[in-house]
């Protein structure tokens with residue numbers, strides 16, 4: 001039975017309490033990871049760049065040849081409604097991830113008795129893991145590069161945000177077995193830096209901002225935001241093939257993601273990156289300040305305010 005204060009999500013045309021969602025076990029995403037998703041966040045309860053996330057979502061769906069049965073503007077309207085229906089559950093210091101998920105639908109098997117065979121469409125929101133990630137903003141992120149290489153674009157494009165994260169999950173599991181606090185950043189099949197399970201990476205070298213080429217990574221919305229901010233600040237920025245030699249010799253490094261926005265990297269494979277006496281290098285700090293101005297919200301403070309909270313250990 002649904003609780004009174006339960007979050008509401010959208011499920012195949014209806015707004016329902018989350019616990020009432022029933023995805024049949026023949027759903028192609030459950031069986032094969034055959035689906036796509038996207039995810040934005042709110043800042044002070046305001047949704048960030050929803051249109052850009054939905055554009056990327058529809059590019060992922062087009063790549064997978066899945067028709068969600070809703071237009072992008074309908075998906076935007078549904079997403080806004082889901083957010084509004086759950087806004088009252090947010091504490092003043094909290095914010096949501098707001099996500100859209102579509103699978104190809106139910107695999108047809110003789111004798112089955114499902115009443116719906118179209119694509120499965122879910123729009124949901126979940127609280128950001130602010131307390132779990134607070135330490136990253138105090139200490140910087142320890143990055144390790146796992147042995148598994150990021151899926152090659154000629155096998156499956158990493159530019160599509162699909163429900164199949166196994167390549168990234170296996171890589172993160174390996175890294176966490178070595179150091180539970182470390183974050184994986186995978187190399188691509190050529191030995192260049194690619195991306196993490198939910199993040200893009202940037203290096204600073206000779207005052208220039210460098211990030212792996214889009215062909216090999218998800219084109220992160222936060223990545224694009226940082227590139228736009230760099231342009232506005234007059235910081236040169238370009239995509240490049242970057243290997244571990246580049247990483248170890250970087251003056252600064254940081255990760256970008258919807259939830260983190262941008263967060264400094266403290267070390268890569270044990271090699272200290274950035275200034276010795278603090279975690280924010282000068283260019284990373286300038287970009288962070290510009291990000292805070294852009295979203296009109298101090299996300300670093302939002303994380304650091306949660307430093308002392310008890311947190312469950314990282315699930316995955």
Ligand code: PMP
Pocket residue numbers: 039168195196197198199200217218219220221222223256257258259
């Ligand atoms: N790479 C991968 C594989 C991701 O899952 C994510 C998270 N969406 C990112 C990069 C960062 O993208 P964004 O800035 O849009 O969150």
